[in-house]
Amino acid sequence: MNRHVIVGKGAVGTTLAHLLADQGDDVLVLSRSGGTSTGRIAHAAADAGDVDSLSRAAEGADVLYNCASPAYHRWPTDWPPLWASMLESAARTGAVLVTAGNLYGYATHGAVMTEDSPLTSTDAKGAVRAQMWRDAEARHRAGDLRVTEVRGADYVGPRADSQALAGPQFLGPLRAGRVVRTVVAVDQPHSWTYLPDFARALVAAGRTPEAWGHGWHVPTAEPLTLRELGARFAVGGPAPRIRPVPAAVVRALGVVSPLLREVAAVSDHFTRPYVMDTARSSQVLGLVATPWDDAIAETLGLTTVGGRA
Template sequence: MNIHTIFGAGGAVSDQLLPVLLNNKENVRLVSRTVKQIDGVESVAADATNYQQTLQAIKGSSVVYLLIGLPYDIRVWRAQWPVIMTNVINACKETGAKLIFFDNVYMYGKVNGWMTEETPFNPCSKKGEVRAGIAGQLLQETRAGNLQAMIARSADFYGPVGFKTSVPNLLVIQNLLKGKKSQWLGSADQPHSITYVPDAAKALYLLANKPEAFGETWHLPTSSELITGRRFIQQAAALMQKPDGVTVIPNWMLSLAALFNVTMKELKEMNYQNEYPYLFSSEKFNKAFGFTPTSYEEGIKETVAWALKNNQ
């Protein structure tokens, strides 16, 4: 029996991937630190920093999706990410499971032009150094032929996924729902690619079912349209019949907030991504799978509809 195992159940990407798997009649195992029972799905409690728990959770899996999201704190990342990656790699090697690691773009650092799968690792942040380390570890094991694995990389994301892990959802959609002015980090006028999470979830399943996709890095489907924070806000505000004004949160304000708030301190380190063009290319995936990413117009429309329906 083939089992698709999701490490990081309950997260934004997991919640979009689960219905894709179920609609395709796959056997699914959800793994998280605390079990949440869902009809027709196996749920397992495991701590990925514990090897034996990780191994037991992976046994019998055909594909493992590593979708874990750790608290946005560099101290936690440094302590836990290398352990988690080592445990998951070793468990997949021991059981023969294939591994798909859902990654971000922090390891690229500041990029002049479009980010592609060939963009070299050049982190300019502490969190980027951690991500470069664990991605490099997986690539080394894969190239050595020790396991079948791939990296599936996403830009910043948005969609019907809540507000905890999507900055556009949090600063734009949620503020508009509350009758507040939208906010944006860095510059509202720099182009900034944003991945629509339902597209990313569909892509993960397509990749899992293409044997020749393993051993490579893939950028998940993201619209190639150039969109700015200001344009994102204008489209969302028009749909919600709200004012489209924006308060830009500059670096100096983040620096001040960082003195009193750990999350603001962590965001400040990454704010270079919002001050310069942030261009993410998924041309390799689009061509390989004949996939057309959701347009920003349609993605924002769906996200707003979800938010209004759920009054999040």
């Protein structure tokens, strides 16, 4: 039995906590608001940006997971001190630091992303995520700590929340036959990471020494356009009606909405192909992506997660 500490109780952190507990491990989830402890999952209120507090909470942990999610428009200000605290806590405690990353650091311009793609994004959010990994990699190479990053695409799954492009705000109206308004281009191929696959990849990376010191992609099924994804989720219901919000409207709304202003700044994520390759990570982590039919059924509650046998 191992002890795991997770920073953040959003969709990724919660999915991860339940996976670890189901495997018989003890889990401590840290967040600003805390929560109700159940079974092997304990919750505690903590400021992860306070290195002394975080180090005390992570003492004796085999793995420390970063599943935090600062407000979208506050990444450049909130991530650096929070990440510095996590790095130092991992160095003090000896826990393997596994961070739930994303694809923002890549400068893709429509190319398929691999783990070797350069982390040279020029937008503010991508630049901060890229610098986070460079800082971690440098400390790993210096022998200060053990760290790895697992990068997922936009996620879908049973615990997807309001931050997910294909979460309840998408599935609710879609399944009800109403028009779905989205900022995503509906006919560009896009990678979508299944949340349970994300959690499994995080666990595997923490347990695989060969994965430490490198970034890895979550094994992810074949890309789908948003229109194709909607058609998959519409199984047994009315045909999806998906209408993109014009980019000019998004930019105009961004004048008063910090969230939409940041969405407009990364519009290339939505208006060009946004696809990642996961062949290498599948080999190193020993995982394969959940097939789309199973992922859709599990997300809609038509079968239980993990009940594909």
